[in-house]
Amino acid sequence: MTPVATPFFFYFLSAVAIISALVMITKVNPVHSALALIVTLLASAGLYLMLYAPFMAGVQIVLYAGGILVMFLFVMMLVNIEHLYVEKMMNRQWVIALLAALVLGSLVLGALYKGAGSFPQQIVNHPEQTNSQEIGMLLYGPQTGYYMFPFEIASVLLLVAVVGAVVMAKRRV
């Protein structure tokens, strides 16, 4: 089977992700921003597919694009957006922003130049057909069940969030 993961798709998806991310931060209307964010998330799901990780792509679509962003939109629709057009959009925090961008950029560049040897020379052709089974074995498997504990801790974190939401939404008696 000829691989679909050609450079064209990589550049295409990356361009879509970056442009929609820019649209997301420059739009005044929060609903437009959320829709642009969905496009970014879908493009990154496509990038996961290109990395032979279909499970990650599926979870990305289900959780982020289908779940969390729906919640975002749900809340934003109830907000009166008229006053947003009057308010100033950009805060004057360019010093901090520049610093953060510099640190992140130097981190990325450093990783690229210093750790060039640690990248694989060509695309590692993972067996796509057993991807989700492998993730399951990695999480819970008898030999490699190292990630069981972190996984459960993460779910406890989610439980805390759920309990917090219930407590906050509860009617005071």
Add this chain to the structure above:
Amino acid sequence: MIEYILGYLHSDVTPGEAGNLFWVTVYVLLVFLGISVGVIFMNWFERKVMAHMQVRIGPMRVGPHGLLQPVADALKLIIKEDLMPAHADKIVFWFAPVCVVMTAFCGFIVVPFGRTHAITDMNIGVLFMLGVSSLGVLGVIMAGWASNSQYPLMGSLRSGAQMVSYEVAMCMSVVSAVMMTSLVTGTGTMSMIGIVQAQEQQHMWFAFSFFPVGLTALGVFAIAMVAETNRAPFDLPEAESELVAGFLTEYSGFRWSLFFLAEYAGMMAVSAIATTLWLGGWLRPFPHLLGGANWDTAFSLVPGLGFILLGALCLFYAVKMPKLRSMRGNLLGLAGFGAFLAAMGLFMLLPGVRTRVQDIFWFTIKVGFFMYLYIWYRTTFPRYRFDQLMKIGWKFLLPISIAVVVLTAVIGVRQELLALLFSSWFGGRR
């Protein structure tokens, strides 16, 4: 080039797995066409069945027995003026129907109409379908918000809350079916084709595995999928008595017909998930109870004979039609349709064709069963109130589906352990 095209015909995998772009395109077009024709047919069928359930006769004028009514409706909708509210958000208003249609049709990429009759097979098949269908709610929310009007906003808020809360129960019941795939082989799968093959290996449709458990999971899914597609009795987002037409209020003409198309395509998609996961997908009924070459041949004749029967029915009613000059067109039309159906039936009896067609036939029959249930619900149940809807979703379906998941895990994965426990328990008593 020709070898490239013909080479696929001898393989026994889907065109997506074979990586054959030509046949992928052909399959995509075929599926798109098939779903669209199915939607048109469902439109006519729903009106007809509802009419007969309410002791009316339904559409009778356009074409014999109103068969061409949906075509006339579609023409009307395309010609109709396409309104956009002056203060609507233009881009989002334009994109909402596109989004809904795209997500409704995208899921069909992995639907297996047969072992080789799917566009492609994905390792994450069920997850992909659920994810894509959960994106459909975005279109509904966008439509309601972009209309910039009260009723659509209320409708889309309801729709969002409803779909998000029923999705939980739906996914839980899907998890139980996915867990069942690991019973014999030890490794489960989420691929749609793999799930059907697991049912073939276990000689059991998952609806009947661990007797009440599988059936309960199917029941939870069957309720949740009605809510998921915003159909009666859960059609609160477009409750006419309260919200005019919900999120569809400001839409008209072609855009409205896109929503209509997406609604029915979405219904077919979730029915296809239910069929694949619990009713054995493309497998014929009783593949092992009535096994053997003779029964195989007998069952493979069913689609062709069914089509011939339908054609004969059409011809019968054509003969029974009143012999009036004004009815001549209808009479000829119905007779021609009957002859066409009978010819298709004869074609499906050919040995080479019938082995390939029967998978699609059984799959379509099972999906059709769920589609009929949709119509049946719509005429039978009154609409729920919104608090009742939430109560059903969170307090009734969700606990049941979690219990189903736990039970499946307990019974399935530790079957032998359970047997051991029982034997020691009874042994200890003696």
